[in-house]
Amino acid sequence: EAGVAQSPRYKIIEKRQSVAFWCNPISGHATLYWYQQILGQGPKLLIQFQNNGVVDDSQLPKDRFSAERLKGVDSTLKIQPAKLEDSAVYLCASSGVDRGDNEKLFFGSGTQLSVL
Amino acid sequence: SQQGEEDPQALSIQEGENATMNCSYKTSINNLQWYRQNSGRGLVHLILIRSNEREKHSGRLRVTLDTSKKSSSLLITASRAADTASYFCAPGGSYIPTFGRGTSLIVHP
Numbered sequence: 073e074a075g076v077a078q079s080p081r082y083k084i085i086e087k088r089q090s091v092a093f094w095c096n097p098i099s100g101h102a103t104l105y106w107y108q109q110i111l112g113q114g115p116k117l118l119i120q121f122q123n124n125g126v127v128d129d130s131q132l133p134k135d136r137f138s139a140e141r142l143k144g145v146d147s148t149l150k151i152q153p154a155k156l157e158d159s160a161v162y163l164c165a166s167s168g169v170d171r172g173d174n175e176k177l178f179f180g181s182g183t184q185l186s187v188l
Numbered sequence: 189s190q191q192g193e194e195d196p197q198a199l200s201i202q203e204g205e206n207a208t209m210n211c212s213y214k215t216s217i218n219n220l221q222w223y224r225q226n227s228g229r230g231l232v233h234l235i236l237i238r239s240n241e242r243e244k245h246s247g248r249l250r251v252t253l254d255t256s257k258k259s260s261s262l263l264i265t266a267s268r269a270a271d272t273a274s275y276f277c278a279p280g281g282s283y284i285p286t287f288g289r290g291t292s293l294i295v296h297p
Contacts, residue, residue, distance in 0.1 A: 114286075176233040178233070180230050
């Protein structure tokens, strides 16, 4: 089966610019996650979608980050404006079950963002 | 959410040796998962152990779970240079999967 697709693979921008990341989950997976992974740390959850609805976005910096999942399939994560501390790898993951009993997650390769 | 804490933070061994890493968590779980992350890549699911299981094997991997101590261990036997990666545990239940800092394993050829 095809895995989780993410693009772009790398992105370099200057602070205060805007950037968007795209994710296409595994076909049929209802749950989609965006994680932020800063160098040397574990992935930190930013937002979880169940189909096209938001389940949890408590750790999403809503003043600058936004995410959507139109039609319950693809998702985009946007940062506007970017700060230096946003430099990280942004990982998208999907799973096929409801939140009630989380099963295994399938991750994309991530987008490495450098903010200069 | 519930985050696992991996220990040690770093582990360096020779090829052929066994590698053991541990995970501790704080509240009741339904299952616990282990993931591997190679440098510059996403996480890859390795193994899931349910709360009613004490030990599980998958190839060279052996996972144990002690729910009374709220801990798990991952053993990689006969390690290879290709096992060099970071390893994360994810305690599971009605939680959103969250991850600690992981254990960074380096296997020297």
